[in-house]
Amino acid sequence: MTILILNIKELIQTRETNVTIVKGADMKSLPILKNAYLLIDHDTIVEFGKMEDYINIEADETIDATGKIVMPAWCDSHSHIVYAGDRTQEFVDRINGLTYEDIANRGGGILNSAEKLQHATEDELYEQASNRLNTLIKMGTGALEIKSGYGLTVDAELKMLRVIKKLKREFPIKIKATLLAAHALPKAYKNNKVAYVDLIINEMIPKVCAEDLAEYIDVFCETGYFDLEDTQKILEAGKTHGLIPKIHVNQFNAFGGVALGVAYDALSVDHLEVMTSEDITALKGSNTMPVALPSCSYFLSIPYTPARAIIDAGLPLALATDYNPGSSPSGNMNFVLSTACIKMSMTPEEAINAATINGAYAMGISSQYGSICRGKKANLIITKPIPSYQYLPYSFGENCIERVIINGRII
Ligand SMILES: N=CN[C@@H](CCC(=O)O)C(=O)O
Numbered sequence: 001m002t003i004l005i006l007n008i009k010e011l012i013q014t015r016e017t018n019v020t021i022v023k024g025a026d027m028k029s030l031p032i033l034k035n036a037y038l039l040i041d042h043d044t045i046v047e048f049g050k051m052e053d054y055i056n057i058e059a060d061e062t063i064d065a066t067g068k069i070v071m072p073a074w075c076d077s078h079s080h081i082v083y084a085g086d087r088t089q090e091f092v093d094r095i096n097g098l099t100y101e102d103i104a105n106r107g108g109g110i111l112n113s114a115e116k117l118q119h120a121t122e123d124e125l126y127e128q129a130s131n132r133l134n135t136l137i138k139m140g141t142g143a144l145e146i147k148s149g150y151g152l153t154v155d156a157e158l159k160m161l162r163v164i165k166k167l168k169r170e171f172p173i174k175i176k177a178t179l180l181a182a183h184a185l186p187k188a189y190k191n192n193k194v195a196y197v198d199l200i201i202n203e204m205i206p207k208v209c210a211e212d213l214a215e216y217i218d219v220f221c222e223t224g225y226f227d228l229e230d231t232q233k234i235l236e237a238g239k240t241h242g243l244i245p246k247i248h249v250n251q252f253n254a255f256g257g258v259a260l261g262v263a264y265d266a267l268s269v270d271h272l273e274v275m276t277s278e279d280i281t282a283l284k285g286s287n288t289m290p291v292a293l294p295s296c297s298y299f300l301s302i303p304y305t306p307a308r309a310i311i312d313a314g315l316p317l318a319l320a321t322d323y324n325p326g327s328s329p330s331g332n333m334n335f336v337l338s339t340a341c342i343k344m345s346m347t348p349e350e351a352i353n354a355a356t357i358n359g360a361y362a363m364g365i366s367s368q369y370g371s372i373c374r375g376k377k378a379n380l381i382i383t384k385p386i387p388s389y390q391y392l393p394y395s396f397g398e399n400c401i402e403r404v405i406i407n408g409r410i411i
């Protein structure tokens with residue numbers, strides 16, 4: 001099956017060579033072809049160029065993209081879309097004055113979702129997660145990382161990861177799975193964190209790896225959750241079993257977690273709402289992608305990740321949704337893009353690089369996803385007729401997407 005897209009007003013994020021990460025000042029540049037064409041063969045981008053150089057090509061399907069933007073589908077490197085129910089009551093409690101921390105301290109928050117998940121069957125979880133995933137795909141997401149972390153028992157963590165494995169099988173988009181058993185201390189281990197960390201290391205990690213259920217190991221490295229020592233032990237054990245580290249860090253407090261992530265060659269360090277100059281220094285020269293989650297900052301009314309300080313220090317930055325029931329009940333990457341521009345002073349070019357190629361890097365897939373490059377996967381967004389690509393973040397809240405192509409298939 002071949003698909004030919006003609007008369008594209010702006011073809012965004014075109015790369016002649018297979019760039020796999022964009023850093024610092026380079027994030028300001030977003031290669032564009034105006035009045036372009038693009039050819040897909042099966043699941044692969046095979047050719048693109050300017051209409052003036054177009055020589056008649058026969059294709060099974062031809063799309064006229066007059067007035068429209070074509071760009072890589074979003075690469076959302078941080079989500080928790082497998083969860084049961086919702087936490088609307090906590091949302092209302094926060095409006096009435098409680099903080100995210102207050103709610104967690106009284107046994108709500110992550111433990112509330114863990115309680116709900118205990119009672120949900122694998123089929124129920126799959127059904128809820130697939131509804132969310134269908135919505136995300138329509139909003140332009142073509143690759144997604146999904147974490148466990150609402151199970152907090154051996155069985156329930158495995159249950160979550162099996163749901164993710166089924167989503168991988170049944171959905172056309174690229175999915176990466178992460179074991180986040182160290183998301184919160186379950187009630188049963190309230191006074192025995194050491195035993196829970198041991199359970200993760202001695203039972204969960206080996207079982208998850210035996211069933212090949214995850215690629216990444218994650219820890220919520222935060223005051224009141226898991227400290228540097230716990231994080232180090234869990235990352236170490238994960239690495240021994242072939243899991244690649246990715247951590248939740250610096251959401252509320254900065255105490256050296258970023259440097260620890262870098263020391264363990266984490267693929268990404270995510271959240272970073274609170275950053276010190278030491279954290280920025282630690283990231284320099286590393287292979288670790290800093291990931292900002294602006295929807296979480298928006299929803300919890302906490303600081304935004306200091307994107308300018310990070311990018312102006314020459315570092316890369318990725319943007320992701322953090323889609324989860326407690327701190328970001330939205331998986332809309334278009335909103336993330338707008339919020340990054342409006343609240344984090346990222347230019348549209350930086351934000352698009354962060355939400356495509358750098359997001360792909362944070363999932364270890366940027367050699368195949370995240371840009372318009374010959375040989376890469378045909379995961380594309382085709383917009384409605386819009387004035388320019390800058391209109392995407394500008395028109396926040398508006399759905400500018402007309403069609404999505406995933407793996408060469410029109411959705
Ligand atoms: N901060 C830790 N974990 C999630 C929130 C989990 C929840 O509140 O359910 C996050 O990334 O924001």
Ligand SMILES: [Zn+2]
Pocket residue numbers: 078079080248322324
């Ligand atoms: Zn998260």
